Amino acid sequence: MTQAKTLVILVRPNLEQSRVNRRLAAAAAALGSVTVHDLYRHYPVFRVDVEKEQKLLLAHERVVFQFPFYWYSAPALLKQWFDEVLTYGWAYGSGGDKLHGKEFGLALSTGGPQEAYQAGGYNRYAISELTKPFQATSNLIGMRFLPSFVLNGVRTLPDEQLELAVGRYAEYLTK
Numbered sequence: 001m002t003q004a005k006t007l008v009i010l011v012r013p014n015l016e017q018s019r020v021n022r023r024l025a026a027a028a029a030a031l032g033s034v035t036v037h038d039l040y041r042h043y044p045v046f047r048v049d050v051e052k053e054q055k056l057l058l059a060h061e062r063v064v065f066q067f068p069f070y071w072y073s074a075p076a077l078l079k080q081w082f083d084e085v086l087t088y089g090w091a092y093g094s095g096g097d098k099l100h101g102k103e104f105g106l107a108l109s110t111g112g113p114q115e116a117y118q119a120g121g122y123n124r125y126a127i128s129e130l131t132k133p134f135q136a137t138s139n140l141i142g143m144r145f146l147p148s149f150v151l152n153g154v155r156t157l158p159d160e161q162l163e164l165a166v167g168r169y170a171e172y173l174t175k
């Protein structure tokens with residue numbers, strides 16, 4: 001099977017109220033080789049179709065989880081998705097090699113500014129530290145963890161800066 005390049009798993013409740021993730025997702029969807037899959041639209045009551053999700057993963061080489069940072073992690077539906085989709089014997093454990101060699105990326109937006117995410121800063125820890133559970137998950141399922149795409153300080157981000165970030169995101173998804 002020929003594989004489309006990149007699957008963006010978008011995890012943002014009430015997307016119509018979003019400024020940043022809605023804009024980034026629209027730009028991603030406009031790219032030919034990118035599939036954008038809006039989890040909250042498909043599963044508003046958290047009933048994940050595991051077979052459908054696994055098929056989507058198999059059909060792509062790179063998977064990017066895009067979300068606003070909520071309580072130093074992802075919105076809740078993504079946790080449910082990991083718990084149910086990454087099954088034993090499929091994603092890990094005996095015979096669980098279906099995702100081996102694929103790429104695993106994170107694209108996240110934060111309210112906090114970049115300088116808050118460091119030792120001594122308001123949020124104390126770097127994003128690379130706070131996202132270690134994702135990195136460990138990627139490792140366990142045999143995927144290659146990419147450098148994360150991070151957009152900080154989005155509450156006060158001017159529109160022009162957002163548009164520049166949109167360009168960088170398109171590059172991140174396709175290069």
Ligand SMILES: Cc1cc2nc3c(=O)[nH]c(=O)nc-3n(C[C@H](O)[C@H](O)[C@H](O)COP(=O)(O)O)c2cc1C
Pocket residue numbers: 012017018019020021022067068069070071072073109110111112113154
């Ligand atoms: C429930 C909730 C939790 C949040 N937790 C964090 C957080 O831990 N760190 C942070 O920098 N921003 C946090 N924020 C701010 C969001 O990350 C920010 O509003 C979002 O990235 C903006 O993206 P959007 O325009 O797509 O909504 C939180 C926002 C909400 C609603």
